[in-house]
Amino acid sequence: MTTHTRQLLSIDDLTDEDLHSIVARGAHFASGAGRAEQPLEGWIAGIYFKKTSTRTRTAFSAGALRLGARILTYGPADLQLNTGETVEDTGQVMARMLDVLVARTAGPDEELRGLSGGGRLPVVNAMSAAEHPTQGLTDLTTLQLKFGRIEGLSVLYVGEGNNTASALALALSRYPGTTLELRTPPGYGVDPAILARAAAQAARHGSTVTEQHHMDGLPEQPDAVYTTRWQTTGTTKPDANWREIFAPFQVTGRLWEAAPKAVFLHDLPAHRGEEVTAEVLDGPASIAFDQAENKMHSAMAVLEWIRHGAVSGPAPEGRLS
Known part of the structure; x- marks a missing residue:
């Protein structure tokens, strides 16, 4: 389990350096560079989607695997939240077992904060009611x-x-x-x-x-x-x-x-x-x-940032025709 507390609940959680680094790094991955790197080796990523998703769920699952992490996936009916356990208690448990949690709740941001286990578990907002930062x-x-x-x-x-x-x-x-x-x-x-x-x-x-x-x-x-x-x-x-x-x-x-x-x-x-x-x-x-494809490259950059922070280096020139 991780001891990092870096969160991505909103674009506002990123400094200018963080924002520019993640975008440049996503373009770097999209160019085909960095595919042999395994910056998430040894990490376990939880993928929790309470609402439907094709691109974001696939992007973070595939991206985590490509970067060397292992993943645990949870659907809307899989957690004891459905039997009355509080979001905070669920977050406390996950923080002791996972290194990062990617979560789509489509609800208030407070739910995502609860899942962070008091800030111990890095949480990536894969879409809330207010914002879709990724x-x-x-x-x-x-x-x-x-x-x-x-x-x-x-x-x-x-x-x-x-x-x-x-x-x-x-x-x-x-x-x-x-x-x-x-x-x-x-x-x-x-x-x-x-x-x-x-x-x-x-x-x-x-x-x-x-x-x-x-x-x-x-x-x-x-x-x-x-x-x-x-x-x-x-x-x-x-x-x-x-x-x-x-x-x-x-x-x-x-x-x-x-x-x-x-x-x-x-x-x-x-x-x-x-x-x-x-x-x-x-x-x-x-x-x-x-x-849509770039969602995976961007997800990889986000996950790398969660673990290692801003990664320096210029973005490649445009490649889309």
Whole structure:
């Protein structure tokens, strides 16, 4: 069992050095370098997913194994939490047996803190209700690989202000000169507290984060257009007519008329004909499935950081075509 207390419950848990190191290291792994390294040899990683997952669960499981760790997996019905044991007691036990726990609860962050056994067990937030930090790190890794840089990039995010949008705002705002334009449906914006934190980070780094609730006057020539599915895992919509509210925010090919060189990002799973048309998702601008693959490379970088801290070294030049 580990004695480290490094946690990744939020992008805010990372220093600028940590953030840049993890992104660069994820790009390093994606380039094919570092595959022979075994920085997690001797570690046991717990993989606990209370909610459904394809990419994140596979990414952390495969990534841990590739880096030399062994894994124990838990599904939503496997732990004594279902019989009344407290989260804190469960965390106390896991802290005595595991070296790291990757957990998706889709609930409040307090549940993740409870699983840390009073801070003794490193916990990686694989998606909570508030934030999806490992997705944000994946997104930056993908941008680094595509453009060879993150500084100065412009991203247009269209859709619900969910946990993925929150993580993106908190992460991208910490790179100099970046621009994040959020276009979210009325009543479905990014949590104001998170938006304020992102704006404060942006001011410190000379970047900008803005949010509007309409699709008029879109920014000219963004480098990337990003959307997520309209029905976020573990959530429901309070409005019976929510589809009508979201309809103007569908990503269609029209967005590329003003930005023909922009790439398309999607955290997947996608629903063609809802948040995005098939023309876009399956079209030449889409790097959504490269983005999905990069989740594993980013997961490897996160796990390495949990054990060893920031790893120095430059990110490789872009490789995505």
